[in-house]
């Protein structure tokens with residue numbers, strides 16, 4: 206039997222196989238009682254999954270064209286008269302939808318739920334997620350903001366709005382950006398459902414299949430998920446003590462002309478590193494020289510606990526190349542799903558069109574509620590309270606790390622953000638450490654989640670925002686004990702390995 210499968214076709218492979226068998230039967234190439242190849246055999250010869258052939262055969266069986274005899278094989282069991290539409294109809298019978306086979310070729314990249322699995326148990330101290338502390342949410346203040354906007358403008362808020370966003374929130378964001386040294390003209394702002402959506406919208410207007418995007422390595426997994434899809438390509442540039450490796454970037458820009466550079470210059474996720482002023486200036490100059498747009502993700506920018514504030518890339522940009530994204534997820538409430546993009550008007554026009562076809566606009570009630578909350582100075586008050594709590598939690602974690610982690614581990618002291626990045630000795634694998642630390646009811650994020658390439662299994666990210674200082678101390682104590690125990694056992698294994706034994710004899 207000869208099949209011609211088109212792997213680029215939108216028709217699933219199982220359906221192509223079923224159609225071609227059906228054709229062979231109707232043109233007489235396969236006759237009543239002929240034996241079909243076994244699933245495994247056919248799958249091997251066609252270079253497809255066994256389940257693809259099984260689904261094709263299931264469909265043909267449901268249509269009554271073939272049947273299987275236990276222990277003997279699969280045979281042609283009906284040969285309809287060929288030609289007419291009614292004969293064609295006889296070849297087909299309604300049957301359950303084969304969803305698994307229809308979706309088999311799609312990439313299912315669930316990075317978010319992969320990470321949340323580590324924080325399921327209630328009795329576990331979670332250092333896994335860089336999320337705001339829910340117990341600090343000023344729920345009553347927020348409820349009053351919602352009540353006020355509903356009393357004032359419920360009918361308007363429950364009606365469909367404009368896709369670029371709720372005007373009062375846009376006005377507030379323009380004044381907020383002015384305070385960051387960025388003058389926003391009308392038409393240069395788009396309200397979105399958060400930075401994650403902003404990244405996806407930007408990808409849709411600027412990156413075509415096969416084009417390359419520069420990502421920091423490691424980086425925020427949601428960005429890896431957006432830019433490392435089936436048809437995208439990416440270039441991973443390492444993050445050093447001063448942020449993105451700019452020498453390497455310069456070589457890459459000269460050789461490969463990527464479409465975009467995505468960076469988190471302040472309190473980078475996951476390393477906590479902040480790009481210094483000179484690096485920020487050089488990055489802008491390089492991007493301007495090679496005319497490559499930069500996405501500046503400033504989601505942690507407001508969460509500085511000490512040190513001096515640095516200007517955003519957007520405020521340093523004289524060339525109009527920075528697309529600035531931010532949201533209320535880290536400084537306010539991630540569940541509201543409200544973020545914003547600041548970019549030149551033409552870019553916003555294109556983004557707005559994609560936003561319209563994606564979901565029309567972000568929730569008006571969420572936008573109005575946060576806008577009211579901000580107008581009464583409640584967000585500023587909340588951020589102040591969070592900064593104080595988070596800096597205490599960071600300090601508690603730093604003190605506990607110094608006390609309970611082995612000397613061979615190294616970590617940084619971020620001046621802000623939500624997490625500390627730890628490098629364990631090379632012999633340790635953080636994912637394996639996590640299994641044991643979960644038994645001790647402590648969760649964290651293994652560093653390998655954050656790499657777009659060359660993952661470093663000995664790294665981990667410890668988020669400090671979601672636990673009280675006393676729980677952080679206890680959790681780091683337990684985690685330190687797990688790591689020390691593993692270190693002793695790996696040292697022992699190395700000492701007693703045959704190679705080491707031979708070395709010791711020589």
Ligand SMILES: Cc1ncc(COP(=O)(O)O)c(C=O)c1O
Nearest residue numbers: 399400401425474504532534544
């Ligand atoms: C660097 C970075 N960008 C974007 C996001 C997602 O933000 P949002 O909730 O606004 O979609 C996160 C969340 O952790 C993040 O760390």
